[in-house]
Structure formats: C-alpha cells, structure tokens
Amino acid sequence: xxxxxxxxxxxxxxxxxxxxxxxxxxxxxxxxxxxxxxxxxxxxxxxxxxxxxxxxxxxxxxxxxxxxxxxxxxxxxxxxxxxxxxxxxxxxxxxxxxxxxxxxxxxxxxxxxxxxxxxxxxxxxxxxxxxxxxxxxxxxxxxxxxxxxxxxxxxxxxxxxxxxxxxxxxxxxxxxxxxxxxxxxxxxxxxxxxxxxxxxxxxxxxxxxxxxxxxxxxxxxxxxxxxxxxxxxxxxxxxxxxxxxxxxxxxxxxxxxxxxxxxxxxxxxxxxxxxxxxxxxxxxxxxxxxxxxxxxxxxxxxxxxxxxxxxxxxxxxxxxxxxxxxxxxxxxxxxxxxxxxxxxxxxxxxxxxxxxxxxxxxxxxxxxxxxxxxxxxxxxxxxxxxxxxxxxxxxxxxxxxxx
Numbered sequence: 001x002x003x004x005x006x007x008x009x010x011x012x013x014x015x016x017x018x019x020x021x022x023x024x025x026x027x028x029x030x031x032x033x034x035x036x037x038x039x040x041x042x043x044x045x046x047x048x049x050x051x052x053x054x055x056x057x058x059x060x061x062x063x064x065x066x067x068x069x070x071x072x073x074x075x076x077x078x079x080x081x082x083x084x085x086x087x088x089x090x091x092x093x094x095x096x097x098x099x100x101x102x103x104x105x106x107x108x109x110x111x112x113x114x115x116x117x118x119x120x121x122x123x124x125x126x127x128x129x130x131x132x133x134x135x136x137x138x139x140x141x142x143x144x145x146x147x148x149x150x151x152x153x154x155x156x157x158x159x160x161x162x163x164x165x166x167x168x169x170x171x172x173x174x175x176x177x178x179x180x181x182x183x184x185x186x187x188x189x190x191x192x193x194x195x196x197x198x199x200x201x202x203x204x205x206x207x208x209x210x211x212x213x214x215x216x217x218x219x220x221x222x223x224x225x226x227x228x229x230x231x232x233x234x235x236x237x238x239x240x241x242x243x244x245x246x247x248x249x250x251x252x253x254x255x256x257x258x259x260x261x262x263x264x265x266x267x268x269x270x271x272x273x274x275x276x277x278x279x280x281x282x283x284x285x286x287x288x289x290x291x292x293x294x295x296x297x298x299x300x301x302x303x304x305x306x307x308x309x310x311x312x313x314x315x316x317x318x319x320x321x322x323x324x325x326x327x328x329x330x331x332x333x334x335x336x337x338x339x340x341x342x343x344x345x346x347x348x349x350x351x352x353x354x355x356x357x358x359x360x361x362x363x364x365x366x367x368x369x370x371x372x373x374x375x376x377x378x379x380x381x382x383x384x385x386x387x388x389x390x391x392x393x394x395x396x397x398x399x400x401x402x403x
Contacts, residue, residue: 011038011364016190018099019044020074021081021114023051025147025172026206027103027131028070029179034099034186035073036357036366042093042381043071043372047078050374062349063371071371072345072354077382078375079395081112086395092385094123099186103131106142116201126199127189131182135205145206147172154210159217163229178209231291233324239287240265240294243324250307251324254298254314259283261319268317269310270301346370 016039020031028043028051035041045051053066060068077093079086094100100119102109109115109130116128130136133145140153151157151174161167182204189200211218216237221227228236233243233253240262241255254269256262259282266276275297281287287294302310307323314321325333336342336355344351345368356366375396382392 014038025175076372
C-alpha cells in the first residue's frame with residue numbers, strides 16, 4: 001500500500017499481514033492504526049452485509065461515517081467462515097498472517113477456533129489478540145459490550161457531567177481506548193517475536209481499559225472511600241481550571257497547574273491582587289475548596305472582555321488557555337488546515353475526507369489506501385492464496401463484486 005508520493009519511505013510495518021475479524025469501533029480502530037503504520041490489513045467480512053458499522057449512517061458521501069473513519073488501508077475478504085470451503089481458504093490466509101485481531105461476540109471466536117489461544121497453539125509464531133468487553137473470567141465475561149455500556153459499568157460516566165446528571169464522554173473512550181491498547185500490545189509482541197521468534201496470545205478488555213483510564217479517580221476512591229463529584233468542564237483536583245463566558249458570547253477555557261500559575265492568573269489576567277495575597281487561596285487544595293469563589297471572580301472578569309482579550313492576556317502570562325469549540329468549528333480548525341491534516345482517501349463512493357493519524361515522522365510516509373467495498377478483494381486474495389479457479393469462483397459467488 002502506498003500514498004503514491006514520489007520517493008515515499010516505507011512505513012515501519014510494511015511487509016506484515018494483519019487478518020481481522022472485526023466490527024464496530026474497537027478492533028477496527030486497532031487495525032486501522034496498524035494499517036496506517038504500513039501493515040497489510042485483510043478484513044474478513046460477512047458476504048453481502050459486512051461490518052454492521054457500514055450502515056450506521058450514510059452521511060460520508062453515501063458511506064457510514066464510522067466506517068469511513070476506521071477502514072482506510074484495508075482489503076475486504078468476503079467469506080462465510082462456517083462453510084468448509086471458505087474455512088479451508090481462511091486457514092491458508094491465517095498460515096501467512098503475522099497478526100490476527102478479533103472482537104466478535106462473546107464466545108463466537110472460540111466456537112470457530114479463531115480465539116487467540118487456539119490460533120497461537122496452531123501457529124506458534126502468530127500474534128493473535130482477542131478484544132472483548134470484559135475479558136475472560138469474572139461474572140460479566142458473557143455480556144455484549146458497547147461503548148456506553150462499558151463506560152457506565154466501569155465508572156466512566158460517573159466522572160463526567162455534573163452531580164445528578166452523569167454523561168457519557170462524547171468520544172467513544174472505551175472503544176478507542178481499547179483499540180489503542182490493543183495496537184500497543186501488538187507492537188510490543190512484534191518486537192518480542194523479533195527477539196525470541198515466538199508469537200503471543202493477547203487479550204484486551206474494554207472494561208479494564210476504562211478502569212485504567214479512571215486513574216487517579218479510582219485510586220482516590222480506593223484509598224479515601226469517597227468519590228469526587230463530577231464538575232462538568234473543570235477538574236476535581238485542580239483550581240482554577242474551567243470554562244468562562246466572555247463579553248462577545250464565546251467561551252474561554254483557562255487552566256492552572258501550580259501555585260505560581262495561580263499567582264500569574266490572579267495578578268496579570270484578572271488583576272485581583274487581593275486574591276493573589278489571600279492566604280486562604282495559597283495552595284491548590286485550598287483553592288479547590290473555594291472553587292466557586294474563584295470561578296465567580298474569573299467569570300465576572302471574563303464577562304467584561306472579549307474572547308480575544310482573554311486569550312491575549314493568558315498567552316502573555318503563560319497560562320494555559322483554549323477556546324471552547326463545537327464540532328463544526330473543528331472541521332476547519334486552523335491547527336488542522338495549516339498543517340494539512342485533512343487528506344482524501346478512495347472509497348466505493350468516491351474520495352472521502354480522512355484525518356492523518358496523530359503521529360508524524362520524517363522516517364516514513366503514512367499510507368492512505370482506500371476504504372474497501374464488502375468483498376472487494378475476495379477474488380484477488382483467494383487467487384493469491386493459490387486456490388483452484390473453481391474454488392475461487394464458488395467462493396466469489398457469495399461475495400459482492402467490486403463496484
């Protein structure tokens with residue numbers, strides 16, 4: 001796969017083959033990251049319908065936005081793996097694979113012999129990863145797991161929103177977080193295999209991911225026996241740290257992380273030497289206890305000036321600041337457009353917009369291969385695997401041809 005750039009340097013995973021049995025967000029995000037790093041990703045899909053995320057909506061020029069986000073740099077192989085002929089073809093592909101990733105419904109992969117342990121037992125150099133909602137063992141390992149459900153179960157929603165009004169974080173933290181953790185584990189296993197020659201069976205749990213992301217909140221609850229209430233656009237452990245409406249109807253976000261920054265904010269931004277000198281506000285712990293008083297003072301000042309003045313003063317005082325943007329504002333955000341972060345990739349509906357991955361490097365060029373139609377690469381992959389033409393024809397009869 002290549003983005004077509006002259007003299008492009010190969011991405012670091014070029015030459016590796018990833019086979020995925022994936023749907024929705026978590027595993028597709030993992031394999032998209034691997035594909036963005038140069039791996040060949042073969043996505044095994046149900047003939048005809050494919051990954052159900054294809055049909056979540058049709059907003060991306062006729063394609064589902066979830067699918068457009070997660071499935072560049074992939075090939076689609078349409079197979080009903082329960083059929084003997086299709087399974088024999090799949091086994092040939094698995095024999096050539098370096099990595100297998102799956103997030104099928106609980107128990108489905110094991111019944112098909114596609115769980116990580118079974119795959120690695122048969123192919124000791126293979127790196128295979130099961131991405132599940134709750135992991136293996138425990139009373140919940142049988143449950144289906146979607147982002148909201150896991151975030152609710154693992155406490156993510158309890159730390160978001162406001163007291164009595166919990167909320168799910170907008171980005172799918174359980175899905176994306178577990179997909180990212182899965183990619184990290186795969187990369188680590190590839191390094192290990194390079195040293196030892198041995199593959200690895202790996203499991204990543206969405207529940208464990210969210211629990212780990214709770215971080216200090218979970219440890220605080222464990223050791224104190226108390227929960228910090230959610231406080232919307234602020235932090236339960238730092239003050240001042242929040243959003244303030246300005247005279248021109250915009251919202252500025254200001255944050256401090258230490259006592260010196262508080263002093264600069266009080267003196268140089270809101271010009272309140274009385275607050276800066278108040279011994280009751282000297283430490284962060286004290287300021288958290290008097291958060292309402294501090295927020296009221298900053299809010300009163302912000303309401304008398306325009307957004308540009310808030311940002312100017314904050315920059316001059318070296319205080320962290322940002323603008324509260326809505327999603328439409330981010331589409332044309334200058335930090336994205338000035339750095340060329342929006343690119344186009346091919347798809348069955350024509351070119352669609354796609355953000356480059358968050359990393360950059362002068363050492364390689366990120367591939368931007370197209371998003372596949374269901375079963376678009378079935379014939380080519382089966383032929384590459386050396387199947388007899390009659391078997392290829394029989395299997396392609398169950399697949400949707402390329403548009």
